[in-house]
Amino acid sequence: MKLTYAHSLIKSIVALVMLACTFSLNALGQESGYDAALAEKLGADERGMKKYVMAFLYRGERVAEYTPEQRAEIQKGHMGNITKLAESGKLIMAGPFFGNEDLRGIFVFDVSTMDEAASLTAQDPAVAAGVLKMDLREWYGPAALMMITDLHAKLTKPAN
Secondary structure (H helix, E strand, C coil): CCCCHHHHHHHHHHHHHHHHHHHHHHHHHHHHCCCHHHHHHHCCCCCCEEEEEEEEEEECCCHHHCCHHHHHHHHHHHHHHHHHHHHHCCEEEEEECCCCCCEEEEEEECCCCHHHHHHHHHCCHHHHCCCEEEEEEEEEEEHHHHHHHHHHHHHCCCCC
16 A cells, blocks of 8 residues: 555654653553563563554545445444454554544554454454555554553443
């Protein structure tokens, strides 16, 4: 996939943000002291880090083939897939980017291989429909990211 300068710039910005998060989470962990049991539970190495697979979600080539109603159904399936992957523990973090650019969002997977991440992304209804396409990259990030789901639940208000 050819990337434009804007896409390369966006990827660089995302990488810098993630790097800043890594240093922030590492600093927080060092203030509280090393917890060997937690490090083992989260799969951390001696630096408190681990390997993830990050997926950059791009606008697919087939978006225009679908009516707005069909795209809404595809999006509903996409969101259901995100929930399923998060509940399985394979998807650690996901979210869209603001704006209407070709780069639509990211997934961060807790998987050991790129093939496993590719298999998971291929099951997404939006990817299967060609509405989204994924660019997968291995990423070395803080093992503390594994705790994001529990923290997020504490910050999310229940639906009325």
